[in-house]
Amino acid sequence: MAHAHSVKRHKGLMDWLTTVDHKKIAILYLLAGGLFFGIGGIEAVLIRLQLIKPMNDFVSAQTFNELITMHGTTMIFLGVMPVIFALMNAVIPLQIGARDVAFPFLNSLGFWTFLFGGLLLNLSWIMGGAPDAGWTSYTPLSTTTYSTTHGVDFYTVGLQIAGLGTLIGGINFLATIITMRAPGMSFMRMPMFTWTSFITSAMILFAFPAITVGLVLLSFDRILGANFFEVSNGGNPVLWQHIFWIFGHPEVYILILPAFGVISEVIPTFARKRLFGYSSMVFATILIAFLGFMVWAHHMFTTGLGPVANALFSIATMLIAVPTGIKIFNWLFTMWGGQIRFTSPNLFAIGFIPTFVMGGVTGVMLASAPADFQFHDTYFVVAHFHYVIVGGLVSGLLSGLHYWWPKMFGRMLNESLGKLSFWFFIIGFHLTFFVQHFLGLMGMQRRVFTYLPNQGFDTLNMVSTVGAILMGIGILFFLINAIVTAFKPKGVADDPWEDGRTLEWAIPSPPPEYNFKQIPLVRGIDALWKEKMAGNKGMTPAEPLGPIHMPSPTILPFVMSVGIFIAGLGFMFSKEDFSNSFMSLIFNNWIVVIIGLLITFGSMLLRSLYDDHGWHIEVEELDEEGVKA
Amino acid sequence: MTSADHQATHDAVKHSQRHEGPQKHIIVFIFSIILTAIAFAAVIAGGVNTAFTVLFLLLMAIIQVLVQMGYWMHLKDRGHMMPIIFMIGGFFVAGTAIVTALYWVWW
Numbered sequence: 001m002a003h004a005h006s007v008k009r010h011k012g013l014m015d016w017l018t019t020v021d022h023k024k025i026a027i028l029y030l031l032a033g034g035l036f037f038g039i040g041g042i043e044a045v046l047i048r049l050q051l052i053k054p055m056n057d058f059v060s061a062q063t064f065n066e067l068i069t070m071h072g073t074t075m076i077f078l079g080v081m082p083v084i085f086a087l088m089n090a091v092i093p094l095q096i097g098a099r100d101v102a103f104p105f106l107n108s109l110g111f112w113t114f115l116f117g118g119l120l121l122n123l124s125w126i127m128g129g130a131p132d133a134g135w136t137s138y139t140p141l142s143t144t145t146y147s148t149t150h151g152v153d154f155y156t157v158g159l160q161i162a163g164l165g166t167l168i169g170g171i172n173f174l175a176t177i178i179t180m181r182a183p184g185m186s187f188m189r190m191p192m193f194t195w196t197s198f199i200t201s202a203m204i205l206f207a208f209p210a211i212t213v214g215l216v217l218l219s220f221d222r223i224l225g226a227n228f229f230e231v232s233n234g235g236n237p238v239l240w241q242h243i244f245w246i247f248g249h250p251e252v253y254i255l256i257l258p259a260f261g262v263i264s265e266v267i268p269t270f271a272r273k274r275l276f277g278y279s280s281m282v283f284a285t286i287l288i289a290f291l292g293f294m295v296w297a298h299h300m301f302t303t304g305l306g307p308v309a310n311a312l313f314s315i316a317t318m319l320i321a322v323p324t325g326i327k328i329f330n331w332l333f334t335m336w337g338g339q340i341r342f343t344s345p346n347l348f349a350i351g352f353i354p355t356f357v358m359g360g361v362t363g364v365m366l367a368s369a370p371a372d373f374q375f376h377d378t379y380f381v382v383a384h385f386h387y388v389i390v391g392g393l394v395s396g397l398l399s400g401l402h403y404w405w406p407k408m409f410g411r412m413l414n415e416s417l418g419k420l421s422f423w424f425f426i427i428g429f430h431l432t433f434f435v436q437h438f439l440g441l442m443g444m445q446r447r448v449f450t451y452l453p454n455q456g457f458d459t460l461n462m463v464s465t466v467g468a469i470l471m472g473i474g475i476l477f478f479l480i481n482a483i484v485t486a487f488k489p490k491g492v493a494d495d496p497w498e499d500g501r502t503l504e505w506a507i508p509s510p511p512p513e514y515n516f517k518q519i520p521l522v523r524g525i526d527a528l529w530k531e532k533m534a535g536n537k538g539m540t541p542a543e544p545l546g547p548i549h550m551p552s553p554t555i556l557p558f559v560m561s562v563g564i565f566i567a568g569l570g571f572m573f574s575k576e577d578f579s580n581s582f583m584s585l586i587f588n589n590w591i592v593v594i595i596g597l598l599i600t601f602g603s604m605l606l607r608s609l610y611d612d613h614g615w616h617i618e619v620e621e622l623d624e625e626g627v628k629a
Numbered sequence: 630m631t632s633a634d635h636q637a638t639h640d641a642v643k644h645s646q647r648h649e650g651p652q653k654h655i656i657v658f659i660f661s662i663i664l665t666a667i668a669f670a671a672v673i674a675g676g677v678n679t680a681f682t683v684l685f686l687l688l689m690a691i692i693q694v695l696v697q698m699g700y701w702m703h704l705k706d707r708g709h710m711m712p713i714i715f716m717i718g719g720f721f722v723a724g725t726a727i728v729t730a731l732y733w734v735w736w
Contacts, residue, residue: 174715202715205715205719206718206722206723239730242726242729242730243730246730293722293725293726294725297729305733306733309733
């Protein structure tokens with residue numbers, strides 16, 4: 001019998017600041033991701049309003065550059081990444097039959113560093129101008145020669161801090177999936193979402209160091225006067241492009257693979273059939289990840305790598321269509337002959353398939369180096385990557401959110417509102433981006449803040465803007481749905497979709513903080529479905545009822561992130577000329593940086609010196625809560 | 630790996646360590662020091678030419694890394710397949726990136 005530890009239970013705001021529970025961190029990720037997604041969405045609508053008619057002066061050219069830069073950066077790093085992490089946090093420990101992630105403290109640290117990085121980046125709007133060198137921040141445009149505000153400094157330091165959080169999260173999920181699967185769950189019995197998240201985490205582990213290095217080099221160039229990308233001093237601007245895309249290309253697969261996982265969960269559930277070709281799905285996922293690291297230079301065909309390099313990267317890129325095609329056909333064959341129910345998550349999943357195929361086809365077109373010389377930096381490229389990221393990834397995420405909402409919050413989203421948001425979203429999406437293919441082919445460049453009339457661009461741009469507004473209405477319906485649902489009483493069934501196949505549907509919605517009263521025994525792929533088909537009421541437990549060891553809540557991750565935030569801000573303004581002598585004193589002498597780092601390292605010291613053994617939930621408490629044994 | 634397997638490998642690791650005892654670790658420790666000494670000696674002696682010395686040092690370094698990884702980081706023991714897979718993966722990704730960048734950016 002384990003000895004009981006008393007634990008301080010926090011309430012209200014403190015509970016959220018100190019939580020290490022993966023289910024609460026999932027909700028935090030969702031809220032923060034939703035906030036940044038909203039900001040990025042508003043930026044998108046402003047961009048489209050500027051482009052609604054030729055020679056428009058709704059925003060200035062400088063503001064437009066800031067808008068496109070922040071739209072891309074915010075959406076990729078601060079919008080969809082945290083929503084992916086929200087789903088991973090909410091679902092993976094449940095799907096593998098674990099009580100939490102491997103490192104609950106790190107999980108919380110990852111969230112708070114991400115949030116403070118994102119806040120720092122967005123502070124740029126009110127602190128002298130946002131970054132304006134594009135989300136790729138190509139040198140020399142992003143060096144001090146051409147970008148004189150602190151915009152790009154916010155980009156380098158903010159992304160560095162946010163990237164730290166992502167890296168921490170990725171490592172945490174690798175450790176969780178490798179070490180914490182329930183008895184009987186071999187790798188080849190893992191649900192597809194867990195598989196794709198596992199591969200995504202591995203890609204985060206390998207890809208994010210590249211951007212970390214790149215951002216260090218760029219911030220050293222800008223703030224400390226180094227010359228990595230400064231041609232006049234022997235630097236090489238193309239080096240940035242390589243470093244950025246060595247990270248950047250795997251990053252887009254980091255984004256899309258979890259969406260593939262969501263679709264692979266939703267489609268079998270609502271077709272009442274097991275996933276067609278499970279092992280080929282696993283194989284295809286690994287192959288996509290592997291090839292994803294071999295193709296970065298296809299973003300750089302026009303930089304003059306030479307025909308040999310261009311040809312090799314062309315072929316490598318086209319190869320990715322093979323495993324992706326395998327996935328598409330597997331989803332189609334899963335639906336084939338199934339008893340399909342068109343629920344809102346399934347609508348998003350089914351809408352995903354043709355939309356993603358269209359994005360994939362333009363991807364193969366772009367992979368052809370000679371053709372890319374025509375497509376490069378036109379709206380054709382914009383259309384392509386919005387098809388895979390919005391039509392693919394965001395559809396996938398919305399599908400996953402509708403699907404797992406009852407598990408996360410204990411309340412079903414309204415089906416009618418869900419369907420309404422789907423139809424507005426998908427129609428608006430295609431209106432916005434389908435016409436952009438033709439704008440690109442007609443020669444409209446991306447990132448231009450306006451265009452001349454009577455070049456054939458006028459009508460299509462108008463259509464595109466109308467589509468963007470419809471898409472915004474779709475997202476608004478989803479928001480309304482979430483808010484309306486929040487006021488309904490809790491109390492959905494364990495398996496609200498009735499055809500749940502995986503372990504998360506075997507426990508209450510929302511799950512108790514220890515998830516599984518007894519760790520379940522997994523007897524096959526789609527563990528819960530297997531028990532259902534065998535006529536069993538629930539999972540067979542793999543352990544006797546006993547006290548459950550829980551991690552203690554802690555404020556330290558939050559404090560550490562505040563420290564990094566202060567240090568980052570101090571570093572950015574270390575060479576600034578302040579008119580105020582006090583400001584010069586504390587910034588120019590690195591005092592702010594030192595204070596920030598002292599806070600962070602002091603918290604680390606506290607964490608290391610004070611052993612926290614956590615606490616236990618005793619058997620009697622488990623029985624009191626009335627959860628089924 | 631299930632937790633039962635995990636327990637088994639854990640026991641296996643403990644088991645093998647008990648049999649090896651400190652002896653093997655002392656031998657490996659002395660071997661590491663000898664490798665380091667050889668590297669220093671190669672530089673002090675001057676050697677045939679600089680290129681040879683550099684290559685020789687690299688060889689010593691690689692052996693040193695393998696020894697350290699295998700014995701001190703326990704990669705030779707059972708249950709370390711995942712770290713090995715991920716390290717090879719990391720080397721592969723970083724290697725491709727560095728070689729291609731060197732080849733295409735600077736030459």
